[in-house]
Amino acid sequence: MEPRNHTDAPEFFLLGLADDPELQPLFFILFLSMFLVTILGNLLIILTVISDSHLHTPMYFFLSNLSFTDICLSTTTIPKMLMIIQAQNQSVTYAGCLTQSYFVLAFVCLENFLLAIMAYDRYVAICQPLRYMLTMNSCFCGLLILFSLFISIVDPLLHSLMVLRLTFCTNLEIPLFFCDVVQLIKLACSDTLINNILIYCASSIFGGIPVCGIIFSYTKILFSVLRMPSVGAKYKAFSTCGSHLSIVFLFYGTGFGVYISSTLANSSVNTAVASVMYTVVPQMLNPFIYSLRNRDMKGVLIKLISRIPSLL
Template identity: 60%
Template sequence: VEAENQTKFSEFLLLGLSEDPELQPLFFALFLSMHLVAVLGNLLIILAVTSDPHLHTPMYFFLSNLSFVDICFVTTTVPKMLVNIQTQNKDISYIGCLIQVYFFMIFAGLDNFLLTMMAYDRFVAICRPLHYTVIMSPRFCVLLVLVSWVIFFWVSLLHIVLITQLNFCTDTEIPHFFCELTQIIKVACSDTHINYVFLYVLTAPLGVFPLSGILLSYSQIVSSLMKMSSAGGKYKAFSTCGSHLSVVSLFYGTGLGVFLSSAVTHSSQRSSIASVMYTVVTPMLNPFIYSLRNKDVKGALGRLLCRAAFCP
């Protein structure tokens, strides 16, 4: 009992994706490459948006914030995994685990909210074009982002406070490659009823409402496009949504895949492998989606790289 109560001195064991020693070099090279691509790709998007005056609009303001959050998102989980693989050590301190849970929740939630803001921006641009500059003012856009940070700062902090009330046995194993909230609650040695109540009553709506907002925005967009008589106008209006729709599909599709994987297979290892998609792969692919499907971003990146290479 005394050992269980000494949570502040305890350590968790992150089991990772596989315990096969022959796979560890492959995992290290793969995740190091994905992390570098995600960081560099999103950093290029931020530099392109900030350096090009043509991209100083609400849509690209939200995109640059999404890229910043994605950099933080992958950096919260992958470096610790790489260190554990390199040192052949599965330990993560109790404090380190709480910090990882805290920031992971913040950046996952911000990803969700930013995608909703971008959907709302497209809704206003297509369905309320005459009022766009008034509604999507710089002050309003900054306020949306700041409110999102405040919401997830406090929600994540409350989760951490509740976790600190739990007791954990020594050498507790977490069947994941990072400290994920539900996994931490599952391995606790004390009653977790309050943690689950708080998780489903408050945190779940923070995921459901943004998705509902995205679906509502695009239903209104589709309705407005159907009323347009010009086929060219329809294509031009909807083409501005293509990149965002691709990112939304990737983010929610992989998240749903993780949920279904854990619900159907009940395999912690398969669930952790599936979670790689939305924690690492999605932030890595977002810059490619926006740079390949968006002419403005592609042009800005070209000009940025040209300046860096001192093109004439």
């Protein structure tokens, strides 16, 4: 294949989920519905936390940040997919593809850190309840968010700068509905050894440390709960962790599924479906998981919804 430098402004082609024109309207309606549900659901979570002073706690502060991240991640991927379906044009400019891959990686990285922070918050609340307010003070919580945001900005920026040094071939098809930095590296004709080393190192550090933190936190929580003499106390402790655990399994479970699919799948459709399960479905279901499993959120949410007709 003939190499082509990025200065020639190559175009990438997002293969999406299906080439059948008859299925495109169905996918458009499906993705549009999922996008609206994701935006409205997470926005409602944020408004619920802001509107009630009883929810101004570290747990709900982190939850509102998670909802905001879900909104941003969905906005980064789904609208472009809808534009491609509507215009019947799968091409994406080099600058547009690189920009989208940056923001996708940034928000995925931020969500990864937020889930680890929320696990640590539950660990302190259950295992060290007397020190909870002292440990999880507003200054410390703010620093955790700022540190996560800093890493989530710098890490994707480094990957994007390393992609700029690559040259690309003429076959620039991406088997997803959005641009991904890993897929961009696979399409390069030049040497990608440094890029791959950077990907593996960053994934091991910025992915492995939060996952290990979540496992450590819930291991400590499990042993602490099992030592509780009261059945009611055990139920209350598990119920406070249930929503977060559901989101953790959904996020990392679908992410692991994407990795397995990209390794074993022989078709671009399977890879694209796996990417949807990772970047769309968890963000859409998060508000339902927290609003349905959390008694405090459910009560405030009902009050907020009941006040909407009077404001119209």
